[in-house]
Amino acid sequence: MVEKYFDAIPRCPAVQPVKVDPVSLTANRYASYTDNYAKLPMLVIDYPTVPDYTKDVPALDCLAEILGQGKNSILYQNLVKKQLALQASASSQASELAGEFTIRLVPLPGKTLADMEQLYMASLDSLEKRGVTDDDLQKFKGGIESGFITSLQSVSGKVSQLAEFQTYTGNPNKTAELLKEYTSLTKADVMNAFHKYIKGKGAVVLSVLTKGQEQLIAHADNYKIDSTHYNKPNYGYAGLKYTKAVDNFNRQTAPPLGATPVTKAPPFYKKELPSGAKIIGVQNTEVPLITLNLTVPGGRLLESGDLSKAGITSLFATMMQEDTKNYTAEKFGIELQKLGSSIRVSGDIDGIVFSVQSLKNNFSKTMALLQERLLNPLFTEAAFSRDKKQTLESFKLQKSQPASIATAAFAxxxxxxxxxxxxxxxxxxxxxxxxxLADIQAYYNNNITANGAKVVVVGDITEAELLPQLGFLNKLPKKAITLTAPAPAIAVTKTKIYLIDVPKAAQTEFRVGYGTSLKYDPTGDYYKLYLANYPLGGDFTSRVNTYLRETKGWTYGASTRVSGDKYSTDYYFSSGIRANATDSALVSLMKELTDYSQNGPTAAEIANMKKAISQGDALRYETGAQKARFVARILDYNLPANYVDTQNQLIATITAAQLKATANTWLKPGQINILLVGDKAAILPGLQKLGYDIIELNTEGDPVSIQ
Incomplete structure (x- = not known):
């Protein structure tokens, strides 16, 4: 196949690497602009550095972590923890021809960008004074080793590494060499990079300002780009001539796909502990990595009785990542990073999830930290005040993002x-x-239990090795948690347009659909709708994306999706559409939905759907996270071990008539919610001509007026 399609293409002239002179700035270059949509200002400080695969890249990566990544970083400690900034981060990005080291600072109300710059410069002084510690290096190297191993879990990860290394270094097997460069890094290397590229060096300092708050600027602009003396580098294009390949076949015809692979789910084991916790696991020895998810029942459903405190599950999960009785949050983070491990806590609809990733040889130490996190949280007023304040400020950011507004209002x-x-x-x-704070403590006291807890583990560990590591679950209370299923979605009796005004928005965010009566079912009506939806909007080559993106050029991407769980399922279209095409795009969308609901997919679309889903399923169970999601589903929904076989059979045998009937049942163009978030002044006149009732909402999703 490779010879057929590539051997006939004539070899091009040798490509000479482009030489770009190193960039350095003798002084800061200040620039600014006002963002009409932003709710909070931001300071960006950007230093020129070096291309990828050069000597100082590892040191710059380590420096970025020390300065502005995680709760132990200098910027977090000096700005965020002291409630002077909402966000403070540092990153190092090395590309093919050049690199950059970037600082991003978002102040809390009451602080200017000039304040942020002064605090940042003071943080550089504190790094100069403290230097690089043994812990800094150990946790950086632990994270690097874990990251390299994690990236090799999938075919995609392996291929990407081989291709990148071959393209940019000429050595596809550079992993070991690169890992050695990182693990041999010294304190002196990092401080040398600090002085060579950052401390006392010029940078581009950009003030991103909110409308009406231009006085928050860090410094008056002192630089404008002068392109009159720009000399473009020689990219080697001069004199090139296109030579068409001579073929005995038609290149416009894609090669046929190979035989559809038979997707087999990974083998797993199940066990119930005396504590009441249920375990499901998959042993996988390809890489020395272990993924473990512990879910304690509860989650957002516990909020149903008192929605005046909606969001407590999310805030509780954040607080569970703060101090414990034996560790500060910073010390806890250091210990994890030194191991190359991670423990994250999140709130789900019906549980609190502790997500763990660890190298095999550090699993016992990581599980000891998980035990500490679960059994010994320390909820302090300082951490609560900081986390609550950050959450409140984050709502301001969401109000500047039409996509976030649309998602919340659509729900x-x-x-x-x-x-x-x-x-x-x-x-x-x-x-x-x-x-x-008392609510957070009560949430822990009343709801953390081993009864109904679920443990999902995937990786290089046997069942016999795992079980002793879970003994600490016996220390949890064994109380029963009662969860009440939420009420079904509101029935839509008539299609209406709901409009949220975001003045001067360049795009209109579309959310078009409704909450169905379906629940997740991998072999029933839910899955049939997933199959029926695929040609309509479930794939990049689907009808809605092809027409709205490729044919009309109105959007960067459009899709229809089926999103559900054991409590609810939404079926909806989403896209960001060019503002001046809002009414035209809506007409086209509704026409497509109507046609598809009446006629279903074509024979060609069905054949493509069956091939695409079957081929794609072969890659669904590669990584630890993918395997964990698969076996968690078996545990959550009490599915048979062979449910994937049933899915394969359904894909192979489902007919055009069945898909048409499914589309007709669940696609309801006359009974859906049309939510549009965009510039009312620009889009309302066109929408008023379409004949729909139009209801204006505020950014909270509540009615403003009816037209």
Missing amino acids: KLNYGATNVLGNQATGSEQTVKNIT
């Missing part, structure tokens, strides 16, 4: 404000204000 449209599913997982500004 409220589908389920209503009195349903937990109609509220954001993070709550709202008002509900979060109602949450107290």
